[in-house]
């Protein structure tokens with residue numbers, strides 16, 4: 350967003366609560382942290398990196414990419430670190446936003462939220478939590494001082510973060526209990542380090558771009574498998590289950606082999622990518638437990654059937670993903686976002702909300718993906734938002750707001766299209782609030798690119 354604003358000579362300030370830029374890749378420093386979209390694709394088209402060390406980069410390399418990007422475009426002087434936004438209120442008298450932060454108030458003509466969907470850790474509210482005084486922390490708040498050697502460790506959850514962490518810590522632990530509520534579909538990454546020859550080839554003109562597009566289309570094609578109840582989805586499910594059955598053959602106990610394979614349609618929950626999850630579960634010091642956790646006591650976790658005394662508890666329990674833009678309060682002309690979104694978040698193309706003038710959201714409602722890269726989505730969104738802002742500034746308008754009828758028509762279509770997609774196939778996933786899928790895009794990214802690139806400005810009311 351900052352790069353695109355800079356290109357259009359629109360002045361801006363970035364308010365960041367952390368002591369560093371990087372967001373997801375500054376915060377998620379757990380062992381094994383990395384992307385599950387290949388790095389050539391999980392990077393911006395306008396700042397290609399041609400020397401990724403491996404197909405799926407780890408956290409340090411991705412964070413370095415963002416730091417390089419900020420340095421290259423001279424963005425650091427625009428970023429106010431350690432500044433948490435508390436509230437933002439639109440004042441209709443002067444058409445300005447008052448943004449209240451831990452470092453004081455800011456006034457701005459426009460406000461753009463870039464707080465992400467996966468930023469607020471979600472920890473189950475288990476009774477007795479205060480009784481357990483040994484280390485217990487969330488994957489996104491990793492405590493580097495905690496050592497796992499010779500310890501008995503409980504990992505609550507077996508989702509995207511857990512399957513990256515477990516292979517790293519299992520060889521260190523005396524015993525590792527993995528608490529699974531539901532299994533996920535998992536397919537291999539086939540990760541490898543790029544050879545010096547491959548890296549040299551990427552430097553040749555157009556090669557890195559062509560390779561990036563190859564990855565894009567390899568992911569985009571998956572979209573056709575996300576339609577609920579179709580032969581395509583059934584075939585996809587069969588293929589993933591076949592791969593999982595073969596991959597989990599290393600697990601000795603047939604009961605555990607059964608437990609790791611989901612019974613619902615593939616794609617309903619996020620399909621995970623890992624090469625070493627099953628070999629980790631197969632280890633003699635690892636136990637997969639599918640009992641419901643009922644609470645904690647001073648020694649560890651308690652389930653309906655057993656007690657599990659442990660030295661460390663890891664909460665790999667995801668994020669408050671459906672509580673979109675909830676880290677600060679946004680007050681529009683008629684209500685707050687929290688009030689408007691009480692039953693579930695929604696926004697025009699995931700970015701604009703009626704009665705919230707001069708306000709836009711990056712990675713907002715219904716813009717998450719199950720099959721492709723979020724950076725692609727964020728790039729579509731920045732181009733779109735800058736186009737609307739540029740029109741407002743150029744034509745000397747004071748206020749821009751999405752037309753309510755245009756929004757409603759779009760939202761009706763989102764909800765109708767969603768009914769035919771695999772996320773409504775009845776599994777428990779982090780995409781749903783009150784039965785409404787609020788996170789995911791119900792369209793292909795090609796369609797979203799088209800809608801954002803050729804959007805009509807008549808969707809907005811300029812004043």
Ligand SMILES: Cc1cc2nc3c(=O)[nH]c(=O)nc-3n(C[C@H](O)[C@H](O)[C@H](O)COP(=O)(O)OP(=O)(O)OC[C@H]3O[C@@H](n4cnc5c(N)ncnc54)[C@H](O)[C@@H]3O)c2cc1C
Pocket residue numbers: 364365366367370371372373374377382383384385386391432433434435463464465466467468510676677711712721722723724
């Ligand atoms: C472990 C992990 C792995 C992931 N892997 C992938 C992947 O492989 N592919 C993919 O496409 N997506 C992946 N994602 C999703 C990822 O969140 C997005 O790809 C991307 O990082 C979103 O960028 P963002 O800037 O919108 O949000 P974030 O990276 O979450 O950044 C939000 C920023 O807003 C700041 N902030 C929040 N609230 C406030 C406030 N009130 N005041 C000031 N600052 C605030 C935060 O400190 C943070 O710096 C992953 C997410 C996680 C957690």
